[in-house]
Amino acid sequence: MADVTFDNVAKKYGEVSVIESLNLHIDDGELMVLVGPSGCGKSTALRMIAGLEDVTGGTISIGGRAVNALPPRDRDIAMVFQSYALYPHMSVRENLAFGLKMRRVAAAEIEKRVTSAAEILGISHVLERKPKELSGGQRQRVAVGRAIVRQPAVFLFDEPLSNLDAKLRVQTRGEITRLQQSLGTTSVYVTHDQVEAMTMGHRITVMRDGKIQQVGTPREVYERPANAFVAQFIGTPPMNLIHATVDGGSLRAPSFAIPLGVQLANGTRVLAGIRPEDITRGDAIHATVDVVEPVGHESIVYATAGSEKLVAIFEPREAPRAGETISLSVAPERVHLFDEAGVRVN
Ligand SMILES: Nc1ncnc2c1ncn2[C@@H]1O[C@H](COP(=O)(O)OP(=O)(O)O)[C@@H](O)[C@H]1O
Numbered sequence: 001m002a003d004v005t006f007d008n009v010a011k012k013y014g015e016v017s018v019i020e021s022l023n024l025h026i027d028d029g030e031l032m033v034l035v036g037p038s039g040c041g042k043s044t045a046l047r048m049i050a051g052l053e054d055v056t057g058g059t060i061s062i063g064g065r066a067v068n069a070l071p072p073r074d075r076d077i078a079m080v081f082q083s084y085a086l087y088p089h090m091s092v093r094e095n096l097a098f099g100l101k102m103r104r105v106a107a108a109e110i111e112k113r114v115t116s117a118a119e120i121l122g123i124s125h126v127l128e129r130k131p132k133e134l135s136g137g138q139r140q141r142v143a144v145g146r147a148i149v150r151q152p153a154v155f156l157f158d159e160p161l162s163n164l165d166a167k168l169r170v171q172t173r174g175e176i177t178r179l180q181q182s183l184g185t186t187s188v189y190v191t192h193d194q195v196e197a198m199t200m201g202h203r204i205t206v207m208r209d210g211k212i213q214q215v216g217t218p219r220e221v222y223e224r225p226a227n228a229f230v231a232q233f234i235g236t237p238p239m240n241l242i243h244a245t246v247d248g249g250s251l252r253a254p255s256f257a258i259p260l261g262v263q264l265a266n267g268t269r270v271l272a273g274i275r276p277e278d279i280t281r282g283d284a285i286h287a288t289v290d291v292v293e294p295v296g297h298e299s300i301v302y303a304t305a306g307s308e309k310l311v312a313i314f315e316p317r318e319a320p321r322a323g324e325t326i327s328l329s330v331a332p333e334r335v336h337l338f339d340e341a342g343v344r345v346n
């Protein structure tokens with residue numbers, strides 16, 4: 001096993017700088033998720049660990065050893081791609097065995113590892129089939145199996161669930177989490193899906209435009225987002241962000257005021273962040289309900305208060321109806337405060 005370190009890592013494609021200075025430590029045995037919108041540099045970061053991309057500056061280390069100059073095959077990593085990249089003319093068994101054969105692993109050892117991986121993944125009964133004779137979920141398992149049989153120091157996953165339908169995605173993400181737990185192998189998992197990040201990661205690294213926005217446990221990132229971007233990227237529906245001014249003990253927005261839980265100078269302009277689930281019935285905000293989305297265990301309520309749009313979550317039985325006028329509130333200690341540049345201030 002091994003830890004992974006990015007030390008001042010930079011990446012340029014020609015003249016274009018994609019990552020300026022990445023500093024990140026992934027602990028031995030940890031499942032770290034890199035999450036962020038498309039194009040923010042997640043795959044680039046992962047491919048630099050794998051050695052599929054050179055670094056333009058800085059150092060990447062695996063298990064304390066700088067790997068910048070090592071070719072991919074000497075880095076003791078195994079990668080699972082979004083496109084599973086299975087060999088179509090080979091059986092599942094041959095697909096699983098191929099990497100080991102190339103490394104001249106003894107036949108008996110290959111047999112043992114393939115059998116064990118197939119058992120772990122529940123694909124023992126399809127070992128003689130070709131990839132085209134498999135379901136999407138089975139193909140995905142073969143791709144993971146190919147990584148497992150290598151017994152690498154580090155697993156790298158690049159959006160491995162994107163090609164699965166919603167239900168299978170939820171099931172498979174649980175399987176990968178359990179697998180990582182039982183193998184205890186250091187893993188870096190890239191996704192643009194914040195739910196995947198929150199449910200799978202021991203810690204998550206939120207990225208934007210090639211820069212790390214925040215690193216923390218899912219709970220830390222959810223409860224104390226470092227900035228307005230993270231606040232809106234993590235959590236669904238996204239956090240409400242409202243421009244407001246400190247006025248005595250209140251936060252004054254154009255159409256309502258809510259109590260302020262901390263000391264800030266009068267006149268300070270802030271972005272007040274309120275999670276939809278923290279909005280309750282009360283008397284601070286008078287709003288008209290635009291749309292109600294019943295999603296089963298909760299109802300998502302879209303409302304307008306003067307010039308402000310708000311999203312709130314209600315118990316289905318307590319949800320208002322479209323067109324209704326409602327009065328809402330939020331506990332002051334539940335309000336996240338950001339300065340006008342979006343940096344957290346409370
Ligand atoms: N081979 C390449 N040549 C030039 N630009 C690239 C190349 N690969 C990626 N990029 C650019 O680098 C940025 C980050 O890409 P990527 O790491 O694939 O993002 P993500 O995986 O977060 O969606 C994007 O702007 C993308 O267009």
Ligand SMILES: [Mg+2]
Binds near residue numbers: 044
């Ligand atoms: Mg990508």
